[in-house]
Amino acid sequence: MYDVAIIGCGVIGAAAAYALSRYDNKVVILEAENDVADCTTKANSAILHAGYDPAPGTRMARLNVRGVALAKEICAKLDVSYKQCGSLVLALDEKELPHLQHLFENGTANGVPDMKILSREETLAMEPNLSEKVCGALWAPSAAIVNPWEYALAMTEVAVRNGVELRRSCKVTNAEAIEGGYRLTVPGGTVETRCVINAAGIWADKVHSMVEPANFHIIPTRGEYYLLDKSEGTRVSHVIFQCPNELGKGVLVAPTVHGNLLVGPNAEPVKGNDTSCTSSGLEFVKATAQRSVPSINFGESIRSFAGVRANLDVDDFVIGEEPEAPGWIDLAGMKSPGLSAAPAVAEEAVAILKERGVLGAEKADYKDGRRHIRFKELSAEEKAALVKEQPSYGRVICRCETITEGEILAALHSEVPATTIDGVKRRAGAGMGRCQGGFCGPRVLELISRELGIDPLDILQDKNGSNVLLSETKVGGKNNG
Numbered sequence: 001m002y003d004v005a006i007i008g009c010g011v012i013g014a015a016a017a018y019a020l021s022r023y024d025n026k027v028v029i030l031e032a033e034n035d036v037a038d039c040t041t042k043a044n045s046a047i048l049h050a051g052y053d054p055a056p057g058t059r060m061a062r063l064n065v066r067g068v069a070l071a072k073e074i075c076a077k078l079d080v081s082y083k084q085c086g087s088l089v090l091a092l093d094e095k096e097l098p099h100l101q102h103l104f105e106n107g108t109a110n111g112v113p114d115m116k117i118l119s120r121e122e123t124l125a126m127e128p129n130l131s132e133k134v135c136g137a138l139w140a141p142s143a144a145i146v147n148p149w150e151y152a153l154a155m156t157e158v159a160v161r162n163g164v165e166l167r168r169s170c171k172v173t174n175a176e177a178i179e180g181g182y183r184l185t186v187p188g189g190t191v192e193t194r195c196v197i198n199a200a201g202i203w204a205d206k207v208h209s210m211v212e213p214a215n216f217h218i219i220p221t222r223g224e225y226y227l228l229d230k231s232e233g234t235r236v237s238h239v240i241f242q243c244p245n246e247l248g249k250g251v252l253v254a255p256t257v258h259g260n261l262l263v264g265p266n267a268e269p270v271k272g273n274d275t276s277c278t279s280s281g282l283e284f285v286k287a288t289a290q291r292s293v294p295s296i297n298f299g300e301s302i303r304s305f306a307g308v309r310a311n312l313d314v315d316d317f318v319i320g321e322e323p324e325a326p327g328w329i330d331l332a333g334m335k336s337p338g339l340s341a342a343p344a345v346a347e348e349a350v351a352i353l354k355e356r357g358v359l360g361a362e363k364a365d366y367k368d369g370r371r372h373i374r375f376k377e378l379s380a381e382e383k384a385a386l387v388k389e390q391p392s393y394g395r396v397i398c399r400c401e402t403i404t405e406g407e408i409l410a411a412l413h414s415e416v417p418a419t420t421i422d423g424v425k426r427r428a429g430a431g432m433g434r435c436q437g438g439f440c441g442p443r444v445l446e447l448i449s450r451e452l453g454i455d456p457l458d459i460l461q462d463k464n465g466s467n468v469l470l471s472e473t474k475v476g477g478k479n480n481g
Contacts, residue, residue, distance in 0.1 A: 018155035024360030050140035052107030087143035223265025259390025400433020
C-alpha cells in the first residue's frame with residue numbers, strides 16, 4: 001500500500017510530489033495524460049503574480065505571495081527558465097485610478113513587496129509603447145515570468161529521482177474507501193493508498209465525487225492566446241495588465257522567457273478540456289490587447305492556442321481534508337494564481353499529512369537540484385568542450401531555436417522522458433520557433449523512433465490518438481515497379 005497517491009501531475013501535483021519526495025514515504029503520481037503538465041499547466045499566461053489581486057485573508061492571498069517567493073528559489077535550484085520582470089496594471093481612464101489604489105491596499109495587506117503607484121509619465125517612461133490613454137499604473141516588481149511546463153517537469157524529475165513513482169496514461173476511474181485508506185481503479189488494476197491528494201485540475205470535483213459529493217463545482221474556462229515571434233518580443237519588457245474585472249485578470253501583454261510576446265487570454269466557460277481556438281475569441285483578445293499596446297504587430301503571430309483553467313463557484317482555492325473521507329485531501333480550484341501559489345499549496349498538503357501522522361522522516365540522502373543544458377546559451381568555449389565530449393551537441397536539429405541533437409537525446413533519456421514530439425518540444429524547445437516544427441519535426445520523430453524503439457507509425461504529436469503518420473507510402477531500397 002502506498003502512503004500517498006497524487007491524482008494529477010500538473011504544476012500542483014508536481015509541486016506536491018516534489019515536497020513529499022523529501023520524506024521517507026511511498027508515493028505514486030497517477031496522471032491521466034501521457035505526459036506531465038499536459039493540460040492547464042502547459043497553456044497559461046506563464047506569470048508568477050505578485051499577489052495584489054486576491055482579497056486579504058483568503059488562501060489565495062496568503063499562498064500567492066508565499067508561492068512566488070518559493071518559486072524564485074525553486075527555479076534557481078532546478079535551473080528552470082525564470083525572469084523577475086515585474087508587472088504593471090494600467091489605468092486607461094481616470095475612473096480606473098481608484099482601482100489601482102484598491103489593488104495597492106490589497107497587496108499591502110497581503111505582504112506584496114515594493115509596490116508603487118506610478119504617474120502617467122512614470123509609466124510611459126518604463127513602457128514607451130503603451131497607449132497614450134494611460135493615466136497611471138500599479139508597479140509590482142516581484143512579479144515574474146516562467147516556463148510553466150519546465151517548472152512542473154523539473155519538480156517531477158527531482159521527485160522521481162528521489163523515489164516517487166510516476167504512472168502516465170493512468171486515469172483514475174473510481175475510488176472507494178477501504179480499511180486504512182482508499183482503493184483507486186486505474187487501467188489494468190487498482191492502487192491502494194493510505195491518503196489521496198486530489199490535484200486533478202478541471203476534473204477535481206468529479207474525482208472528489210467518487211468518494212463523497214463535492215461541495216465545490218469546477219467551471220472549466222477557456223482562455224485563448226496569441227504567441228508572437230521574437231521580432232515582437234521587446235514590444236514590452238514587463239507584464240502588462242489592464243484593470244481586472246469579474247472574468248479575471250483580463251487580457252495581458254507579456255514577454256516570455258523564450259523571447260517571444262504573449263497576448264491573452266479571454267475567458268469563456270466550456271465543457272471539459274475544450275482547447276479549440278475561435279475567430280471571435282482571438283479577435284476579442286487582439287482588440288482588447290491593443291487598448292494597452294496599440295502597436296502590436298499581430299502579423300507576427302506564430303501560433304494561437306488555448307488553455308482551460310479550473311474556475312470555481314467560490315472565490316478561493318479549495319484546500320483541505322474532506323470531513324467525511326479521512327485522508328482525502330483536495331487541492332482544487334487552482335485558477336490564477338494557481339501557478340504562482342503551487343509550492344505554497346504543496347506545503348499545505350504536507351502540513352495536513354504531517355498532522356495525520358503519515359509523514360515519514362526526512363531523507364538523509366535526498367538528491368535535490370537539476371541542470372538543464374541550453375546549448376545556445378553557452379559560451380563558445382563551453383560549446384566546444386561539450387561537443388568534444390558529446391558530439392551530438394554539435395548537430396543542430398531545430399534551426400529556429402538552435403536546439404541540438406544532444407538536447408533532444410537528453411529529453412528522451414531524462415528521469416521523466418519525453419515520448420512524443422510535443423514532449424520533446426516542452427523539454428528541449430525543438431519546435432518552439434517561427435516555423436513551429438515544420439523543419440525539425442520529422443527529425444525529432446526519427447530520433448524518438450531510434451532512441452525509444454517506437455515504430456514511426458505509433459509516434460504521437462502530443463496526446464493519445466494524435467498519430468503523426470498514418471501509413472507507409474514508400475520503402476527505400478525496394479523495387480516497387
